[in-house]
Structures are given as C-alpha cells and as structure tokens.
Amino acid sequence: VTSPSAYSPLALLGVGYIGGSVALGARRAGLTSRVVGYDADPAAAALGRERGILDEVAATPEGAVAGAALVVLAAPVASLAPLAARIAGALDAAALVVDVGSVKAPVVEAVEGALGGRFVGCHPMAGTERSGPGAADGELFRGRTLFVCPGPRAAEDAVARAVALWQALGARVERIEAGPHDAAMAAVSHLPHVAAFALAAALADRWPALSGAAATATTSLRDTTRIAGSSPVMWRDIFLANRAQILPLVRALEGRVGELRAAIEAGDGEALEAILAAGRASRERFMKGT
C-alpha cells in the first residue's frame, strides 16, 4: 500500500502548517511526486508553491482533487463538512481521503456522510503554536502519535492505506474511536488551550506596568502561555466542534479559578493549600503516565 501510485498525485485542501507538513513529508518519503493544492486564502496557496509544498495551485477544491490518489483535508475543522460535500462528485473512485482535524466525532460523521468508506479520520498530535505554510516541516510527524479514527463505514483497505501513509511519515499510529478521542483531547489539549488563552488575555491590559526585564525573566509565563500563540480561528473552530466535551471541563476550570480567588480574598490558607495540593497531585498522576 505504500507504492508511489497509492498516494500520487496528492491533493492538499488547506495549505497551512499541518497540511503543508504532510505534503512535504509525503514527497520526502517518495510517496508522491506531484502535489496540487487549494486554499481559500490565495496568499497561503502562493506561499505553499514558493516553499515547494505545491507543484500547482488549483482554482477550486474540485479542480485540486480531480485525478488525485490521496486527498488531504487540512482546512479548519468547521469548513470540512462543506468542503467534503463540494469535492464528493469530483473524486476518483479509488481515492483515499484523510483529514488532520483535532476533533473527530463531528468531522467523521459529516465527512463520511459525504464521501463514504474511502474517508479515514486522522489526527496527528503534532500541533504547536505555529501556523501557516511557512512553518511546514516534512519531519513534523516523526515519532509523534497519530490517532486514526475510522467511522463505522470506513473501508478496511482505506484504513490500511491511511495507516501506511502516516507510518511512512514516521508517526506512531494509534487506532481509537472518535468519541473517546474527543473526550481525551478535551482534557489533554483543548482545556489547556482555554487556560493559556484566558491567562494571556487576562494580562492584556496589564503589560504597561511591567518593566521589560521583569517580564522576560520568568519562564512561568512563557511556558503557560506558549500555546496561546496558536491560531484563534483554528481554536475557535475546535472549541465549537468539541463543545459537548469541552464545556464541562471549562466549567470545572472556571470553578477552580473561582475557588482560588475566594480563598485568596478570604486569606484562607487552608483552603488555598488544599486546591494547590489537588492540582499538584493531579499533575503528578498525569506525569506518571508519561
């Protein structure tokens, strides 16, 4: 399943950091000799061509996928359902379609509904705070976990081709159902992003009071807000797409911040220490899993 013809030409819909990295990695691994791309933002597609990610820029998604053996859906999560509906009629019968979205249940349901068993939902755990094709890196997936979340209709030969694709790019593939995947991501990825964005936003009006030296001398703020450098549009879509899983966790976070605020207000050292100890114990439990 890893012969070049299985993945070439490659159609890339959404020329960003992750999609661009898939295309560069597939080319480097010898899986494809031709990449045709489309992006709703012509500047992103043009940059993709400049950077050697794309051989050709297509004017429409339908034009990009015509004749493609592999279609990589790498546009924002919220756009995947309409995108799938739009390309359905232009796809080759033998084409494999994968996505790279961070939320799987709604994506798999909608895209599989439009494209059937040739679609295999995928999520590479390789995101960073970077975005855009300028940051694309063909080695991005090496050693990283990649979740494959086939829907109920996915053809097993399509799943095998998707697994082989990611393995050729160096990823460690794990198969998991879309629902449990989304619940897990809400905790280990989506809620941390809520916290990081909220923390950075809370300080938005506070910078003028800080000296440059004081602001830069700490690693605490740098590490806790690193992922708040991520794309607001991408994370807006992820939070909305995974709303059911993320909401109870955001409420829990809001509750914990409120408990800490109340304990500091009241000067209640005992309550304060109990919450901090619960946080430390929770983190230790997480770190033991690593």
Added chain:
Amino acid sequence: VTSPSAYSPLALLGVGYIGGSVALGARRAGLTSRVVGYDADPAAAALGRERGILDEVAATPEGAVAGAALVVLAAPVASLAPLAARIAGALDAAALVVDVGSVKAPVVEAVEGALGGRFVGCHPMAGTERSGPGAADGELFRGRTLFVCPGPRAAEDAVARAVALWQALGARVERIEAGPHDAAMAAVSHLPHVAAFALAAALADRWPALSGAAATATTSLRDTTRIAGSSPVMWRDIFLANRAQILPLVRALEGRVGELRAAIEAGDGEALEAILAAGRASRERFMKGT
C-alpha cells in the same frame, strides 16, 4: 566585598531547593568554607548535611546565625517575619542578611523592621517546579535574573555586598523597588501559577476516562501545568503575601475563563475568536519583550 571572610561562615535558615543552591554556589565560588543550617523540618536539614550543603545542623535559628558573616533566609515567605524577630538578638553586628522570597514588599517591611539596614531583600528568578534540598544546584543562578529590592533603611555597603554575592554566583542583578517588583511578579509569575494549579486541579477527577497514550501524547498539558508541580505550601504563602497585587489579576483570569465558557455555551464564534485573538496579541506583546 567578595573576600571569603565577607560571607563565611554562612548561616542557612530553610534548607530547601533555593537556599541549598545558594549554599552550594557560595561554597563552589569560594565565598564560604563553612555552612551552618537550620530547618523547621529536621529531615530537610539532615538531607542538607548528607548532600554536602551543610557542614553542621543547628538546633535553633539563633544557634545557626551566631558568628555568621552571611545569613540567608530561605524559609517560606510567611515564616520570614517571625524568623527575623527570633534571630535579631543573636546576629553579629557586621552580618549581612539576605532573603530569597518571591514577594518583596511585606518581607522587606517586616524583616527590615526587625533587623535594620543590614538586611537586603533579594529574589532570584530561578525557581522551577522542583523543591527540597535534594534538588539543590550550585549552578542554579548562573545567567538568571536576580532582583535586589533594598528597603528604605538598607545600608549601601550591605547592598553592595549582596550584589557581589549574587554576581559571584553568576546571576544578573537588577535593582528594583519592592512594590513594582511585586506588581510585576503578580503578572509574570504568580498569575501563571494560579492558572496552572487551577487547570491541573480542574482535571483531577477526569483522568480515569483517559487512555495513557492519549494523555501522554500532548505537550500542551505538560507545558501549561509544569509549574503546578511546585510546592503548595510555598505558593499558598506567596499568594497570601502578594494578595493585593494578585487578586485583581485572578479576578481578570476568572472573568476571561467565564467569557470563554459563555461564548462556547452560546456557540458564539465571533466572541470566542475575539477573546482568543486578544490572548494571542497579549502573548505576542510579551514575547517581543524577550
């Protein structure tokens, strides 16, 4: 001011990560040939002696400081005022006293009140999530920022000796008033700790639903909660000591998390994106300062 006799013997009150690192660094730099230590926890003092941090364990703080040229107050912030009152009568007239606490205004006021101009408030920006004398490292301060916050009564020769001490340990010394120091730390260090502890605590009941693989595949949670591995007692004291500066920021964080929760609840993509964009812009502003 960096001749050995200026800092030897060294009395260490509070045998933990930071204090132990000061003692090891001072010994390595040839500033002291003898370290006497006291800790309210006899096990910590014993470990300090085992690790070569201490030459001798004193039974009381007064016993430790008798005859010392340099006294390093490295106990939790909340204990520094009573500790200073306790050692005042046992100090040599020529002794230099420094602390290493993360909050300066209340510490400087109380300790200077008890000890006068020979006390110089100091804050090395070298904390990590580690704690205890087992983690002490004589090279901890190399290249790190150290704030010197002398109170109104501090003797300039004491300030000069304190500056020379930290420079000998490799730190980059910055002099700043205690009030602005505490306001800056509330934003760049204390609020990130609130966010990290709250995030980790919010997930405390949520781990059972996660597979080990999913939990460990993300760097988001690891980085955002790293500092939630810090000592709950130490941070309880810091939050309470810097309460006036930290409270408005915690309220702002609580407000931002609430805004994100409300926008996700309402499915309001526009509001959601605006908050995320504010967070990203705030972080960019911070990073530009580096």
